[in-house]
Amino acid sequence: MTMTNPSEPVIDNLPPEPVVIPHPYALRDLLPSEPESPEITRRKETLLYLDGVSVSFDGFRAINNLSLVLQKGEMRAIIGPNGAGKTTMMDIITGKTRPDTGDVYFDGTIDLTSHDEADIATMGIGRKFQKPTVFESHTVEDNLALALAGPRTVFGTLFGDPARNGEGRISEILDITRLSRLRGALAANLSHGQKQWLEIGMLLAQDPKLLLVDEPVAGMTDAETEETARLLREIAGDHSVIVVEHDMQFVRELGVKVTCLHEGAVLSEGSLDHVSADPRVIEVYLGR
Numbered sequence: 424m425t426m427t428n429p430s431e432p433v434i435d436n437l438p439p440e441p442v443v444i445p446h447p448y449a450l451r452d453l454l455p456s457e458p459e460s461p462e463i464t465r466r467k468e469t470l471l472y473l474d475g476v477s478v479s480f481d482g483f484r485a486i487n488n489l490s491l492v493l494q495k496g497e498m499r500a501i502i503g504p505n506g507a508g509k510t511t512m513m514d515i516i517t518g519k520t521r522p523d524t525g526d527v528y529f530d531g532t533i534d535l536t537s538h539d540e541a542d543i544a545t546m547g548i549g550r551k552f553q554k555p556t557v558f559e560s561h562t563v564e565d566n567l568a569l570a571l572a573g574p575r576t577v578f579g580t581l582f583g584d585p586a587r588n589g590e591g592r593i594s595e596i597l598d599i600t601r602l603s604r605l606r607g608a609l610a611a612n613l614s615h616g617q618k619q620w621l622e623i624g625m626l627l628a629q630d631p632k633l634l635l636v637d638e639p640v641a642g643m644t645d646a647e648t649e650e651t652a653r654l655l656r657e658i659a660g661d662h663s664v665i666v667v668e669h670d671m672q673f674v675r676e677l678g679v680k681v682t683c684l685h686e687g688a689v690l691s692e693g694s695l696d697h698v699s700a701d702p703r704v705i706e707v708y709l710g711r
């Protein structure tokens with residue numbers, strides 16, 4: 424039973440509300456928006472999201488309906504025989520190669536297929552190619568200082584926390600990359616492994632959200648290889664990392680989820696033990 428409060432004003436017999444006709448464009452905003460699909464909700468949580476990606480070169484499908492998801496702060500190892508499409512996948516992520524079809528999203532919402540290489544680098548995707556590209560005639564420290572002064576950090580250098588920039592940041596990176604003692608050394612005099620670390624350091628100076636590293640330990644000594652696994656483990660967490668590598672001992676030392684690519688698609692995914700026991704993986708490696 425409803426009680427009527429006699430002190431409340433009577434709301435009957437009010438004059439009719441004025442009729443406002445919305446502008447046709449405004450009507451669009453009044454319509455209920457489409458509910459977000461569970462797939463889109465899931466995508467928004469990810470750092471990198473590839474779905475149904477394909478690319479052909481002269482009719483040859485180098486990437487064939489590839490789907491791969493990387494979570495924020497995750498490090499992933501990518502293995503697979505020669506020609507599996509590992510480097511091409513990195514080319515797609517960095518905007519060097521445009522996929523024919525498929526979705527490529529960075530940080531949940533950024534459609535990487537609509538950006539070029541320079542844009543993508545600025546957005547926070549750093550890539551290390553196999554051959555180190557350091558400035559040989561400069562010291563280790565100067566190489567890092569030059570990388571810190573890159574376009575992405577100009578704002579940060581001027582207005583950011585000084586400890587995160589300049590001197591403080593250089594010392595931090597020298598520490599991570601095991602180069603503190605070689606601060607004043609010419610890059611030309613570094614070992615192959617140390618040059619690789621310096622280049623990783625130069626990428627870190629740009630503070631990327633995602634770091635792509637293609638075959639980092641090729642040509643390294645066993646000791647350097649082990650140290651590189653430790654170094655990358657330190658970096659992961661603050662940064663997401665994708666490491667392509669053929670060296671299985673190194674992949675084991677990384678201790679992360681592994682994706683095995685073959686003929687441009689995911690053949691197997693999981694722990695290294697799971698992937699290396701997968702009969703399909705054994706077949707493609709033995710069949711080489």
Ligand SMILES: Nc1ncnc2c1ncn2[C@@H]1O[C@H](COP(=O)(O)OP(=O)(O)OP(=O)(O)O)[C@@H](O)[C@H]1O
Binds near residue numbers: 505507508511
């Ligand atoms: N720009 C291109 N033009 C023509 N073919 C290409 C191009 N880029 C890659 N391919 C071909 O696509 C396939 C995948 O190559 P990709 O370099 O991605 O393999 P990968 O997994 O990185 O191999 P590896 O372990 O040898 O580095 C190969 O057959 C390669 O020849």
Ligand SMILES: [Mg+2]
Binds near residue numbers: 509510511
């Ligand atoms: Mg490759």
